[in-house]
């Protein structure tokens with residue numbers, strides 16, 4: 207039995223990694239990039255900093271900054287037009303998960319045409335689009351190292367998962383200094399997303415020895431540093447650990463898949479516009495408690511890797527400590543319940559059966575150690591609201 211592992215061709219990791227963009231473009235044979243980003247990155251000066259460093263190497267660039275959070279099929283169309291109109295030979299994706307996911311989709315549509323729905327899973331998209339060089343500014347989604355993008359169909363509120371080598375960036379510049387300005391709420395939401403990727407990859411039925419090694423390393427980095435990054439965003443050591451942990455968690459889940467938390471989280475995000483990491487956080491303790499009986503040893507490993515249980519703790523003790531930690535993390539990081547977030551309780555309840563169906567249809571719950579029925583998913587939604 208062997209497992210195929212898919213990774214970017216180049217990873218540049220550490221403080222100042224983003225400044226190496228010209229060298230990396232040259233090594234890839236690219237010289238005319240389109241930077242795809244959002245308005246926040248422009249305001250922070252991150253887009254112009256990249257343009258400046260490229261200009262010093264005589265590389266001209268254009269910027270498309272109209273990507274939106276939780277990108278939709280319609281929202282990326284202007285980017286596709288822009289990418290087609292110029293003589294660009296690659297795309298530089300700068301920002302959190304949404305600009306990177308947008309850039310991946312634009313890179314495919316610009317070269318191959320069609321609409322995003324044409325590329326939706328279960329189709330596996332392997333034909334190369336414009337090469338994507340990803341520069342994440344949150345620690346986070348791991349999108350810089352995954353072969354996925356998620357684009358919402360705004361006509362149906364469906365979060366379309368798109369999968370294949372085509373969506374894997376050719377290079378990822380993992381520069382924690384770009385995360386120093388992320389506000390606490392974004393740090394918390396993206397950090398819990400990264401932690402969820404690592405835990406879900408490790409307990410996934412598709413886990414393999416390679417993804418396990420990356421997932422455990424990610425938990426060792428994220429577990430002891432998430433609170434500190436939330437409380438003191440200027441703490442470089444915590445930011446560096448979170449950034450690397452997020453990328454390793456991305457490698458882990460790109461090669462082992464996510465599971466029930468993500469399966470249930472996407473419908474909440476699509477229906478109620480809850481940020482992705484936050485809806486994961488709302489679900490993580492409850493779904494973990496549901497899943498532990500099917501993989502107690504694996505979850506105990508997670509507790510030990512995160513540093514909340516010791517090697518001497520038996521499996522039950524480690525799992526109790528894991529649940530305590532996930533609950534206290536949500537308290538400390540001020541994760542609201544859906545109702546506290548502003549969701550109408552009755553509407554949430556009314557939508558539970560539909561959300562359960564959508565969760566199952568995504569396929570992610572099938573990777574969970576304990577595969578739930580639709581009724582059990584409804585029961586889990588009830589527990590969190």
Ligand SMILES: [Fe+2]
Nearest residue numbers: 347399403482
């Ligand atoms: Fe995620």
